[in-house]
Amino acid sequence: MRPQIVLFGDSxxxxxxxxxxxxxxxxxxxxxxxDVVLRGYSGYNTRWALFILNQIFPLGSAKPLAAxxxxxxxxxxxxxEGTGKRQHVPVExxxxxxxxxxxxxxxxxxxxxxxxxxxxxxDVEGRREYARSVLVHLFTRLLDAKLEPSSVILFGKCLxxxxxxxxxxxxxxxxxxxxxxxxxxxxxxGLPSVDLWSKMQETDGWQKKFLSDGLHLTPExxxxxxxxxxxxxxxxxxxxLPYDFPSHSDIDAEHPEKAFLQHCPAV
Amino acid sequence: MRPQIVLFGDSxxxxxxxxxxxxxxxxxxxxxxxDVVLRGYSGYNTRWALFILNQIFPLGSAKPLAAxxxxxxxxxxxxxEGTGKRQHVPVExxxxxxxxxxxxxxxxxxxxxxxxxxxxxxDVEGRREYARSVLVHLFTRLLDAKLEPSSVILFGKCLxxxxxxxxxxxxxxxxxxxxxxxxxxxxxxGLPSVDLWSKMQETDGWQKKFLSDGLHLTPExxxxxxxxxxxxxxxxxxxxLPYDFPSHSDIDAEHPEKAFLQHCPAV
Numbered sequence: 289m290r291p292q293i294v295l296f297g298d299s300x301x302x303x304x305x306x307x308x309x310x311x312x313x314x315x316x317x318x319x320x321x322x323d324v325v326l327r328g329y330s331g332y333n334t335r336w337a338l339f340i341l342n343q344i345f346p347l348g349s350a351k352p353l354a355a356x357x358x359x360x361x362x363x364x365x366x367x368x369e370g371t372g373k374r375q376h377v378p379v380e381x382x383x384x385x386x387x388x389x390x391x392x393x394x395x396x397x398x399x400x401x402x403x404x405x406x407x408x409x410x411d412v413e414g415r416r417e418y419a420r421s422v423l424v425h426l427f428t429r430l431l432d433a434k435l436e437p438s439s440v441i442l443f444g445k446c447l448x449x450x451x452x453x454x455x456x457x458x459x460x461x462x463x464x465x466x467x468x469x470x471x472x473x474x475x476x477x478g479l480p481s482v483d484l485w486s487k488m489q490e491t492d493g494w495q496k497k498f499l500s501d502g503l504h505l506t507p508e509x510x511x512x513x514x515x516x517x518x519x520x521x522x523x524x525x526x527x528x529l530p531y532d533f534p535s536h537s538d539i540d541a542e543h544p545e546k547a548f549l550q551h552c553p554a555v
Numbered sequence: 556m557r558p559q560i561v562l563f564g565d566s567x568x569x570x571x572x573x574x575x576x577x578x579x580x581x582x583x584x585x586x587x588x589x590d591v592v593l594r595g596y597s598g599y600n601t602r603w604a605l606f607i608l609n610q611i612f613p614l615g616s617a618k619p620l621a622a623x624x625x626x627x628x629x630x631x632x633x634x635x636e637g638t639g640k641r642q643h644v645p646v647e648x649x650x651x652x653x654x655x656x657x658x659x660x661x662x663x664x665x666x667x668x669x670x671x672x673x674x675x676x677x678d679v680e681g682r683r684e685y686a687r688s689v690l691v692h693l694f695t696r697l698l699d700a701k702l703e704p705s706s707v708i709l710f711g712k713c714l715x716x717x718x719x720x721x722x723x724x725x726x727x728x729x730x731x732x733x734x735x736x737x738x739x740x741x742x743x744x745g746l747p748s749v750d751l752w753s754k755m756q757e758t759d760g761w762q763k764k765f766l767s768d769g770l771h772l773t774p775e776x777x778x779x780x781x782x783x784x785x786x787x788x789x790x791x792x793x794x795x796l797p798y799d800f801p802s803h804s805d806i807d808a809e810h811p812e813k814a815f816l817q818h819c820p821a822v
Contacts, residue, residue, distance in 0.1 A: 308574045308575075312579035315572040315579065316572040320595075323593070336806055340800050533596065536599055
Protein backbone atom coordinates (compact mmCIF):
# COMPACT_ATOMS: atom_id res chain seq x y z
CA MET A 289 0.00 0.00 0.00
CA ARG A 290 1.13 3.49 -0.84
CA PRO A 291 2.36 5.58 2.09
CA GLN A 292 0.47 8.70 3.09
CA ILE A 293 1.37 12.21 4.16
CA VAL A 294 -1.47 13.75 6.17
CA LEU A 295 -1.69 17.55 6.39
CA PHE A 296 -3.50 18.32 9.64
CA GLY A 297 -4.24 21.92 10.52
CA ASP A 298 -6.55 24.92 10.28
CA SER A 299 -7.58 27.08 7.32
CA UNK A 300 -4.00 27.54 6.15
CA UNK A 301 -3.95 23.78 5.63
CA UNK A 302 -7.51 23.60 4.31
CA UNK A 303 -6.64 26.15 1.61
CA UNK A 304 -3.37 24.44 0.70
CA UNK A 305 -4.78 22.91 -2.50
CA UNK A 306 -5.78 26.25 -3.99
CA UNK A 307 -3.78 27.48 -6.98
CA UNK A 308 -0.15 27.73 -5.90
CA UNK A 309 -0.91 25.96 -2.62
CA UNK A 310 1.75 24.13 -0.61
CA UNK A 311 -0.35 20.98 -0.19
CA UNK A 312 -1.01 20.55 -3.91
CA UNK A 313 2.68 21.17 -4.61
CA UNK A 314 3.57 18.31 -2.23
CA UNK A 315 1.02 16.04 -3.95
CA UNK A 316 2.60 16.98 -7.28
CA UNK A 317 6.23 16.26 -6.45
CA UNK A 318 5.46 13.03 -4.60
CA UNK A 319 2.94 11.78 -7.16
CA UNK A 320 3.36 8.06 -7.91
CA UNK A 321 5.18 7.74 -4.57
CA UNK A 322 3.10 9.01 -1.66
CA ASP A 323 -0.53 10.13 -1.31
CA VAL A 324 -0.99 13.56 0.24
CA VAL A 325 -4.17 13.66 2.33
CA LEU A 326 -5.84 16.97 3.14
CA ARG A 327 -7.18 17.33 6.67
CA GLY A 328 -7.47 21.07 7.16
CA TYR A 329 -10.20 22.56 9.33
CA SER A 330 -10.86 26.24 8.87
CA GLY A 331 -11.30 28.12 12.14
CA TYR A 332 -10.24 25.19 14.32
CA ASN A 333 -7.95 25.61 17.28
CA THR A 334 -5.99 22.75 18.87
CA ARG A 335 -8.70 22.18 21.49
CA TRP A 336 -11.36 21.43 18.89
CA ALA A 337 -8.90 19.47 16.74
CA LEU A 338 -8.45 16.99 19.60
CA PHE A 339 -12.09 15.92 19.20
CA ILE A 340 -11.43 14.64 15.68
CA LEU A 341 -7.92 13.29 16.24
CA ASN A 342 -8.97 9.65 16.75
CA GLN A 343 -11.01 9.61 13.58
CA ILE A 344 -8.37 11.26 11.46
CA PHE A 345 -5.63 9.02 12.80
CA PRO A 346 -7.41 5.80 13.80
CA LEU A 347 -5.22 3.47 15.82
CA GLY A 348 -4.65 0.16 14.10
CA SER A 349 -5.13 1.63 10.63
CA ALA A 350 -3.54 -0.46 7.90
CA LYS A 351 -2.52 2.66 5.98
CA PRO A 352 1.22 3.29 6.24
CA LEU A 353 1.70 6.83 7.54
CA ALA A 354 4.90 8.32 6.15
CA ALA A 355 4.48 11.80 7.64
CA UNK A 356 2.12 14.26 9.27
CA UNK A 357 2.31 18.04 9.32
CA UNK A 358 0.63 19.63 12.34
CA UNK A 359 -0.07 23.26 11.59
CA UNK A 360 -2.23 24.97 14.21
CA UNK A 361 -1.97 28.11 16.28
CA UNK A 362 -3.40 30.99 14.27
CA UNK A 363 -6.80 30.50 15.92
CA UNK A 364 -5.46 29.49 19.32
CA UNK A 365 -3.62 32.82 19.41
CA UNK A 366 -6.83 34.85 18.90
CA UNK A 367 -7.23 37.57 21.49
CA UNK A 368 -9.17 36.86 24.64
CA GLU A 369 -11.40 39.90 24.11
CA GLY A 370 -14.20 40.18 21.55
CA THR A 371 -15.14 37.59 18.92
CA GLY A 372 -11.75 35.90 19.08
CA LYS A 373 -12.54 34.69 22.59
CA ARG A 374 -14.36 31.57 21.39
CA GLN A 375 -11.33 30.43 19.42
CA HIS A 376 -8.67 31.39 21.93
CA VAL A 377 -6.68 28.65 23.65
CA PRO A 378 -4.14 29.57 26.33
CA VAL A 379 -0.57 28.93 25.28
CA GLU A 380 0.10 26.21 27.88
CA UNK A 381 -2.97 24.28 26.72
CA UNK A 382 -1.95 24.85 23.09
CA UNK A 383 1.38 23.20 23.80
CA UNK A 384 -0.29 20.34 25.69
CA UNK A 385 -2.75 19.79 22.85
CA UNK A 386 0.06 19.63 20.29
CA UNK A 387 1.83 17.12 22.53
CA UNK A 388 -1.32 14.98 22.69
CA UNK A 389 -1.58 15.02 18.91
CA UNK A 390 2.02 13.92 18.49
CA UNK A 391 1.68 11.18 21.12
CA UNK A 392 -1.50 9.84 19.55
CA UNK A 393 -0.01 9.77 16.05
CA UNK A 394 3.24 8.21 17.25
CA UNK A 395 1.41 5.56 19.28
CA UNK A 396 -0.31 4.38 16.12
CA UNK A 397 2.55 5.00 13.69
CA UNK A 398 5.87 5.07 15.56
CA UNK A 399 7.83 5.57 12.34
CA UNK A 400 5.77 8.44 10.99
CA UNK A 401 7.70 11.68 10.56
CA UNK A 402 5.76 14.32 12.49
CA UNK A 403 6.52 17.93 11.59
CA UNK A 404 5.29 20.87 13.66
CA UNK A 405 4.69 24.12 11.78
CA UNK A 406 4.29 27.37 13.69
CA UNK A 407 1.61 29.87 12.70
CA UNK A 408 2.75 32.52 10.21
CA UNK A 409 3.34 36.07 11.40
CA UNK A 410 0.14 38.10 11.35
CA ASP A 411 -0.20 41.54 9.81
CA VAL A 412 -2.93 43.36 11.69
CA GLU A 413 -3.05 46.19 9.17
CA GLY A 414 -3.42 43.66 6.35
CA ARG A 415 -6.37 42.08 8.10
CA ARG A 416 -8.06 45.47 8.54
CA GLU A 417 -7.56 46.31 4.89
CA TYR A 418 -8.99 42.96 3.86
CA ALA A 419 -12.07 43.38 6.06
CA ARG A 420 -12.64 46.86 4.65
CA SER A 421 -12.35 45.66 1.05
CA VAL A 422 -14.84 42.87 1.65
CA LEU A 423 -17.20 45.35 3.26
CA VAL A 424 -16.97 47.76 0.33
CA HIS A 425 -17.53 44.93 -2.13
CA LEU A 426 -20.62 43.71 -0.32
CA PHE A 427 -22.00 47.24 0.05
CA THR A 428 -21.63 47.79 -3.68
CA ARG A 429 -23.58 44.63 -4.37
CA LEU A 430 -26.23 45.67 -1.91
CA LEU A 431 -26.57 49.11 -3.48
CA ASP A 432 -26.76 47.62 -6.98
CA ALA A 433 -29.68 45.51 -5.81
CA LYS A 434 -31.43 48.75 -4.83
CA LEU A 435 -32.43 47.70 -1.33
CA GLU A 436 -34.33 50.11 0.93
CA PRO A 437 -31.86 52.49 2.61
CA SER A 438 -32.86 51.23 6.04
CA SER A 439 -32.11 47.65 5.07
CA VAL A 440 -28.81 48.66 3.59
CA ILE A 441 -27.77 50.36 6.80
CA LEU A 442 -28.89 47.47 8.92
CA PHE A 443 -27.25 44.90 6.69
CA GLY A 444 -24.11 47.00 6.63
CA LYS A 445 -23.98 47.04 10.40
CA CYS A 446 -24.41 43.28 10.53
CA LEU A 447 -21.77 42.75 7.91
CA UNK A 448 -19.37 44.92 9.79
CA UNK A 449 -20.03 42.94 12.94
CA UNK A 450 -19.41 39.72 11.07
CA UNK A 451 -16.24 40.64 9.26
CA UNK A 452 -14.63 43.35 11.34
CA UNK A 453 -10.90 42.96 11.85
CA UNK A 454 -10.24 39.77 13.76
CA UNK A 455 -9.64 40.30 17.44
CA UNK A 456 -6.37 38.54 17.06
CA UNK A 457 -3.24 39.79 18.73
CA UNK A 458 -2.49 43.47 18.28
CA UNK A 459 1.00 43.55 16.87
CA UNK A 460 2.98 40.36 17.22
CA UNK A 461 3.25 40.05 20.98
CA UNK A 462 0.85 37.18 21.55
CA UNK A 463 1.94 35.24 18.49
CA UNK A 464 5.48 35.34 19.81
CA UNK A 465 4.43 33.10 22.67
CA UNK A 466 2.75 30.45 20.52
CA UNK A 467 5.57 30.17 18.03
CA UNK A 468 8.39 29.30 20.43
CA UNK A 469 6.02 26.96 22.28
CA UNK A 470 5.62 24.95 19.14
CA UNK A 471 9.34 24.99 18.32
CA UNK A 472 10.34 24.16 21.91
CA UNK A 473 7.91 21.26 21.94
CA UNK A 474 9.32 19.92 18.67
CA UNK A 475 12.83 20.11 20.10
CA UNK A 476 11.71 18.48 23.35
CA UNK A 477 10.11 15.61 21.42
CA GLY A 478 12.94 15.35 18.91
CA LEU A 479 10.74 16.33 16.00
CA PRO A 480 11.56 18.56 13.04
CA SER A 481 9.74 21.88 12.93
CA VAL A 482 9.22 24.82 10.62
CA ASP A 483 9.45 28.20 12.34
CA LEU A 484 7.31 29.92 9.75
CA TRP A 485 6.87 32.97 11.95
CA SER A 486 10.59 33.73 11.92
CA LYS A 487 11.29 32.48 8.40
CA MET A 488 8.75 34.76 6.75
CA GLN A 489 9.91 37.84 8.62
CA GLU A 490 13.40 37.41 7.19
CA THR A 491 12.03 38.84 3.93
CA ASP A 492 11.33 42.56 3.62
CA GLY A 493 7.71 43.27 2.81
CA TRP A 494 6.55 39.87 4.13
CA GLN A 495 3.24 41.47 5.08
CA LYS A 496 2.06 41.78 1.47
CA LYS A 497 4.42 39.34 -0.20
CA PHE A 498 3.47 36.30 1.84
CA LEU A 499 0.03 37.17 3.26
CA SER A 500 -3.09 37.80 1.18
CA ASP A 501 -5.25 39.20 3.98
CA GLY A 502 -2.81 39.63 6.82
CA LEU A 503 -3.11 35.95 7.84
CA HIS A 504 -3.67 33.54 4.92
CA LEU A 505 -0.97 32.82 2.38
CA THR A 506 -0.30 34.21 -1.09
CA PRO A 507 1.24 31.81 -3.65
CA GLU A 508 4.63 33.18 -2.53
CA UNK A 509 3.74 32.47 1.09
CA UNK A 510 2.66 28.96 0.12
CA UNK A 511 6.00 28.52 -1.61
CA UNK A 512 7.80 29.28 1.67
CA UNK A 513 5.85 26.57 3.51
CA UNK A 514 6.38 24.13 0.65
CA UNK A 515 10.11 24.75 0.49
CA UNK A 516 10.62 24.39 4.26
CA UNK A 517 8.53 21.22 4.49
CA UNK A 518 10.20 19.62 1.47
CA UNK A 519 13.62 20.24 3.01
CA UNK A 520 12.56 18.13 5.97
CA UNK A 521 10.89 15.44 3.88
CA UNK A 522 13.84 15.14 1.52
CA UNK A 523 16.25 14.86 4.42
CA UNK A 524 14.13 11.87 5.43
CA UNK A 525 14.58 10.41 1.95
CA UNK A 526 11.11 10.99 0.53
CA UNK A 527 12.36 12.07 -2.89
CA UNK A 528 14.28 8.80 -3.19
CA LEU A 529 11.14 6.72 -2.77
CA PRO A 530 10.52 4.51 -5.80
CA TYR A 531 7.75 5.05 -8.34
CA ASP A 532 4.71 2.82 -7.81
CA PHE A 533 4.84 1.51 -11.38
CA PRO A 534 7.45 1.55 -14.16
CA SER A 535 8.34 4.74 -15.95
CA HIS A 536 6.87 4.67 -19.45
CA SER A 537 10.38 4.80 -20.91
CA ASP A 538 11.21 1.49 -19.20
CA ILE A 539 8.34 -0.33 -20.87
CA ASP A 540 9.24 -2.58 -23.80
CA ALA A 541 6.56 -1.97 -26.40
CA GLU A 542 6.78 -5.56 -27.68
CA HIS A 543 6.70 -7.13 -24.21
CA PRO A 544 5.16 -4.60 -21.83
CA GLU A 545 4.35 -7.32 -19.28
CA LYS A 546 8.07 -7.64 -18.46
CA ALA A 547 8.28 -4.18 -16.91
CA PHE A 548 5.16 -4.77 -14.86
CA LEU A 549 6.27 -8.20 -13.64
CA GLN A 550 9.45 -6.60 -12.35
CA HIS A 551 7.67 -3.76 -10.57
CA CYS A 552 4.57 -5.49 -9.37
CA PRO A 553 4.97 -9.26 -9.04
CA ALA A 554 1.26 -9.66 -8.39
CA VAL A 555 0.36 -8.64 -11.96
CA MET B 556 -15.02 6.34 5.74
CA ARG B 557 -14.62 9.30 3.46
CA PRO B 558 -15.49 8.70 -0.20
CA GLN B 559 -12.79 8.97 -2.83
CA ILE B 560 -12.52 10.42 -6.31
CA VAL B 561 -9.72 8.71 -8.24
CA LEU B 562 -8.15 10.53 -11.18
CA PHE B 563 -6.80 7.84 -13.52
CA GLY B 564 -4.95 8.88 -16.64
CA ASP B 565 -1.70 9.85 -18.34
CA SER B 566 0.57 12.89 -17.89
CA UNK B 567 -2.33 15.33 -18.13
CA UNK B 568 -3.67 13.70 -15.00
CA UNK B 569 -0.24 13.28 -13.37
CA UNK B 570 0.38 17.02 -13.73
CA UNK B 571 -3.06 17.96 -12.46
CA UNK B 572 -1.77 19.03 -9.03
CA UNK B 573 0.62 21.61 -10.42
CA UNK B 574 -0.21 25.27 -9.81
CA UNK B 575 -3.63 25.92 -11.33
CA UNK B 576 -4.18 22.20 -11.94
CA UNK B 577 -7.63 20.67 -12.30
CA UNK B 578 -6.94 17.84 -9.84
CA UNK B 579 -5.83 20.17 -7.05
CA UNK B 580 -8.85 22.39 -7.72
CA UNK B 581 -11.14 19.37 -7.22
CA UNK B 582 -9.34 18.49 -3.99
CA UNK B 583 -9.85 22.08 -2.87
CA UNK B 584 -13.57 22.40 -3.51
CA UNK B 585 -14.39 18.97 -2.10
CA UNK B 586 -12.08 19.27 0.90
CA UNK B 587 -13.70 17.96 4.10
CA UNK B 588 -16.08 15.94 1.90
CA UNK B 589 -14.23 13.67 -0.53
CA ASP B 590 -10.57 12.69 -0.93
CA VAL B 591 -9.16 13.23 -4.40
CA VAL B 592 -6.60 10.55 -5.24
CA LEU B 593 -4.00 11.13 -7.94
CA ARG B 594 -3.28 8.18 -10.23
CA GLY B 595 -1.71 9.77 -13.29
CA TYR B 596 0.94 7.94 -15.31
CA SER B 597 2.98 10.05 -17.67
CA GLY B 598 3.49 8.44 -21.08
CA TYR B 599 1.04 5.59 -20.45
CA ASN B 600 -1.42 4.43 -23.05
CA THR B 601 -4.54 2.39 -22.25
CA ARG B 602 -2.74 -0.89 -23.00
CA TRP B 603 -0.15 -0.30 -20.31
CA ALA B 604 -2.72 1.13 -17.93
CA LEU B 605 -4.56 -2.20 -17.93
CA PHE B 606 -1.55 -3.82 -16.22
CA ILE B 607 -2.00 -1.63 -13.16
CA LEU B 608 -5.80 -1.50 -13.12
CA ASN B 609 -6.26 -4.25 -10.52
CA GLN B 610 -3.85 -2.65 -8.12
CA ILE B 611 -5.29 0.83 -8.48
CA PHE B 612 -8.85 -0.39 -8.13
CA PRO B 613 -8.59 -3.57 -6.04
CA LEU B 614 -11.81 -5.54 -5.96
CA GLY B 615 -13.22 -5.86 -2.48
CA SER B 616 -11.63 -2.63 -1.29
CA ALA B 617 -13.36 -1.12 1.71
CA LYS B 618 -12.81 2.40 0.41
CA PRO B 619 -16.04 3.91 -0.91
CA LEU B 620 -15.39 5.06 -4.47
CA ALA B 621 -17.53 8.08 -5.29
CA ALA B 622 -16.12 8.72 -8.75
CA UNK B 623 -13.34 7.98 -11.22
CA UNK B 624 -12.14 10.07 -14.13
CA UNK B 625 -10.57 8.04 -16.95
CA UNK B 626 -8.46 10.33 -19.08
CA UNK B 627 -6.33 8.50 -21.66
CA UNK B 628 -5.78 8.75 -25.37
CA UNK B 629 -3.06 11.32 -26.02
CA UNK B 630 -0.42 8.55 -26.09
CA UNK B 631 -2.62 5.93 -27.72
CA UNK B 632 -3.09 8.38 -30.60
CA UNK B 633 0.66 8.69 -31.24
CA UNK B 634 1.58 8.05 -34.87
CA UNK B 635 2.52 4.57 -35.97
CA GLU B 636 5.78 5.78 -37.50
CA GLY B 637 8.90 6.86 -35.59
CA THR B 638 9.26 7.09 -31.82
CA GLY B 639 5.50 7.30 -31.27
CA LYS B 640 5.16 3.70 -32.40
CA ARG B 641 5.91 2.25 -28.97
CA GLN B 642 3.06 4.25 -27.42
CA HIS B 643 0.54 3.84 -30.22
CA VAL B 644 -2.59 1.79 -29.60
CA PRO B 645 -5.07 1.20 -32.44
CA VAL B 646 -8.36 2.95 -31.94
CA GLU B 647 -10.44 -0.24 -31.65
CA UNK B 648 -8.14 -1.57 -28.93
CA UNK B 649 -8.21 1.86 -27.25
CA UNK B 650 -11.99 1.64 -27.04
CA UNK B 651 -11.85 -1.96 -25.78
CA UNK B 652 -9.30 -1.02 -23.14
CA UNK B 653 -11.47 1.83 -21.90
CA UNK B 654 -14.40 -0.56 -21.75
CA UNK B 655 -12.35 -3.01 -19.67
CA UNK B 656 -11.42 -0.23 -17.25
CA UNK B 657 -15.04 0.80 -16.81
CA UNK B 658 -16.22 -2.80 -16.36
CA UNK B 659 -13.51 -3.51 -13.77
CA UNK B 660 -14.27 -0.37 -11.78
CA UNK B 661 -18.04 -0.94 -11.96
CA UNK B 662 -17.70 -4.59 -10.92
CA UNK B 663 -15.98 -3.48 -7.71
CA UNK B 664 -17.93 -0.27 -7.17
CA UNK B 665 -21.28 -0.42 -8.98
CA UNK B 666 -22.30 2.99 -7.66
CA UNK B 667 -19.13 4.84 -8.60
CA UNK B 668 -19.64 7.65 -11.10
CA UNK B 669 -17.23 6.92 -13.96
CA UNK B 670 -16.44 9.85 -16.24
CA UNK B 671 -14.60 9.45 -19.55
CA UNK B 672 -12.52 12.41 -20.70
CA UNK B 673 -11.30 12.59 -24.30
CA UNK B 674 -7.76 13.74 -25.07
CA UNK B 675 -7.38 17.48 -25.68
CA UNK B 676 -6.80 18.74 -29.21
CA UNK B 677 -3.12 18.70 -30.11
CA ASP B 678 -1.27 21.61 -31.66
CA VAL B 679 1.56 20.18 -33.75
CA GLU B 680 3.18 23.58 -34.25
CA GLY B 681 3.08 24.16 -30.50
CA ARG B 682 4.88 20.88 -29.90
CA ARG B 683 7.57 21.78 -32.42
CA GLU B 684 8.11 25.18 -30.82
CA TYR B 685 8.37 23.57 -27.41
CA ALA B 686 10.91 21.00 -28.60
CA ARG B 687 12.99 23.74 -30.21
CA SER B 688 12.96 25.89 -27.09
CA VAL B 689 14.11 22.96 -24.93
CA LEU B 690 16.87 22.23 -27.40
CA VAL B 691 18.10 25.82 -27.39
CA HIS B 692 18.05 25.90 -23.62
CA LEU B 693 20.08 22.70 -23.34
CA PHE B 694 22.55 23.86 -25.99
CA THR B 695 23.13 27.08 -24.09
CA ARG B 696 23.89 25.12 -20.95
CA LEU B 697 26.25 22.86 -22.86
CA LEU B 698 28.09 25.81 -24.37
CA ASP B 699 28.40 27.51 -21.01
CA ALA B 700 30.06 24.39 -19.68
CA LYS B 701 32.66 24.82 -22.47
CA LEU B 702 32.57 21.27 -23.77
CA GLU B 703 34.71 20.22 -26.75
CA PRO B 704 32.96 21.23 -30.00
CA SER B 705 32.77 17.60 -31.08
CA SER B 706 31.00 16.61 -27.87
CA VAL B 707 28.62 19.51 -28.19
CA ILE B 708 27.67 18.49 -31.69
CA LEU B 709 27.27 14.86 -30.74
CA PHE B 710 25.28 15.70 -27.64
CA GLY B 711 23.16 18.10 -29.64
CA LYS B 712 22.34 15.38 -32.12
CA CYS B 713 21.34 13.00 -29.33
CA LEU B 714 19.25 15.64 -27.65
CA UNK B 715 17.49 16.39 -30.85
CA UNK B 716 16.78 12.69 -31.32
CA UNK B 717 15.41 12.49 -27.80
CA UNK B 718 13.19 15.51 -27.82
CA UNK B 719 12.31 16.07 -31.46
CA UNK B 720 8.67 16.88 -32.12
CA UNK B 721 6.53 13.96 -31.03
CA UNK B 722 5.52 11.65 -33.86
CA UNK B 723 1.96 12.21 -32.90
CA UNK B 724 -0.72 12.84 -35.50
CA UNK B 725 0.04 15.49 -38.06
CA UNK B 726 -2.88 17.88 -37.84
CA UNK B 727 -5.92 16.58 -36.03
CA UNK B 728 -6.97 13.70 -38.25
CA UNK B 729 -5.94 10.81 -36.02
CA UNK B 730 -7.11 12.44 -32.82
CA UNK B 731 -10.53 12.81 -34.39
CA UNK B 732 -10.91 9.05 -34.33
CA UNK B 733 -9.99 8.60 -30.67
CA UNK B 734 -12.22 11.35 -29.40
CA UNK B 735 -15.55 10.10 -30.78
CA UNK B 736 -14.58 6.55 -29.75
CA UNK B 737 -14.36 7.68 -26.17
CA UNK B 738 -17.59 9.69 -26.36
CA UNK B 739 -19.47 6.89 -28.17
CA UNK B 740 -18.31 4.38 -25.58
CA UNK B 741 -19.51 6.63 -22.76
CA UNK B 742 -22.91 6.94 -24.44
CA UNK B 743 -23.06 3.20 -25.05
CA UNK B 744 -22.31 2.50 -21.38
CA GLY B 745 -24.55 5.28 -20.11
CA LEU B 746 -21.66 7.22 -18.60
CA PRO B 747 -21.07 10.95 -18.55
CA SER B 748 -18.16 12.18 -20.65
CA VAL B 749 -16.19 15.33 -21.30
CA ASP B 750 -15.46 15.96 -24.97
CA LEU B 751 -12.41 18.07 -24.26
CA TRP B 752 -11.28 17.92 -27.86
CA SER B 753 -14.39 19.73 -29.09
CA LYS B 754 -14.85 21.96 -26.03
CA MET B 755 -11.39 23.52 -26.25
CA GLN B 756 -11.64 24.22 -29.95
CA GLU B 757 -14.75 26.33 -29.35
CA THR B 758 -12.38 29.06 -28.11
CA ASP B 759 -10.32 31.06 -30.58
CA GLY B 760 -6.61 30.72 -29.95
CA TRP B 761 -7.03 27.46 -28.02
CA GLN B 762 -3.58 26.40 -29.22
CA LYS B 763 -1.75 28.85 -26.96
CA LYS B 764 -4.51 29.65 -24.49
CA PHE B 765 -5.13 26.09 -23.31
CA LEU B 766 -1.93 24.23 -24.27
CA SER B 767 1.53 25.00 -22.87
CA ASP B 768 3.51 22.86 -25.32
CA GLY B 769 0.94 21.84 -27.89
CA LEU B 770 -0.32 18.99 -25.69
CA HIS B 771 -0.19 19.65 -21.94
CA LEU B 772 -2.46 22.16 -20.26
CA THR B 773 -1.95 25.78 -19.23
CA PRO B 774 -3.78 26.95 -16.08
CA GLU B 775 -6.58 28.11 -18.43
CA UNK B 776 -6.67 24.66 -20.03
CA UNK B 777 -6.80 23.09 -16.59
CA UNK B 778 -9.71 25.38 -15.76
CA UNK B 779 -11.66 23.99 -18.72
CA UNK B 780 -11.21 20.41 -17.50
CA UNK B 781 -12.08 21.42 -13.94
CA UNK B 782 -15.22 23.26 -14.99
CA UNK B 783 -16.48 20.40 -17.20
CA UNK B 784 -15.79 17.73 -14.58
CA UNK B 785 -17.35 19.75 -11.77
CA UNK B 786 -20.53 20.20 -13.82
CA UNK B 787 -20.88 16.41 -13.93
CA UNK B 788 -19.96 15.90 -10.27
CA UNK B 789 -22.34 18.60 -9.09
CA UNK B 790 -25.16 17.14 -11.15
CA UNK B 791 -24.51 13.96 -9.15
CA UNK B 792 -24.84 15.95 -5.92
CA UNK B 793 -21.20 16.05 -4.83
CA UNK B 794 -21.32 19.67 -3.71
CA UNK B 795 -24.22 18.83 -1.40
CA LEU B 796 -22.21 16.21 0.47
CA PRO B 797 -21.91 17.07 4.16
CA TYR B 798 -18.74 18.25 5.85
CA ASP B 799 -16.88 15.53 7.74
CA PHE B 800 -16.85 17.54 10.97
CA PRO B 801 -18.70 20.60 12.23
CA SER B 802 -18.02 24.02 10.82
CA HIS B 803 -16.07 26.06 13.35
CA SER B 804 -18.95 28.53 13.55
CA ASP B 805 -21.25 25.76 14.83
CA ILE B 806 -18.99 24.95 17.76
CA ASP B 807 -20.12 26.26 21.15
CA ALA B 808 -16.98 27.56 22.81
CA GLU B 809 -18.27 26.65 26.28
CA HIS B 810 -19.38 23.14 25.29
CA PRO B 811 -17.49 22.17 22.15
CA GLU B 812 -18.22 18.47 22.72
CA LYS B 813 -21.87 19.06 21.79
CA ALA B 814 -21.07 19.85 18.15
CA PHE B 815 -18.81 16.84 17.85
CA LEU B 816 -21.29 14.45 19.47
CA GLN B 817 -23.85 15.50 16.86
CA HIS B 818 -21.51 15.06 13.91
CA CYS B 819 -19.51 12.07 15.02
CA PRO B 820 -21.33 9.91 17.56
CA ALA B 821 -18.19 7.82 18.10
CA VAL B 822 -16.36 10.70 19.81
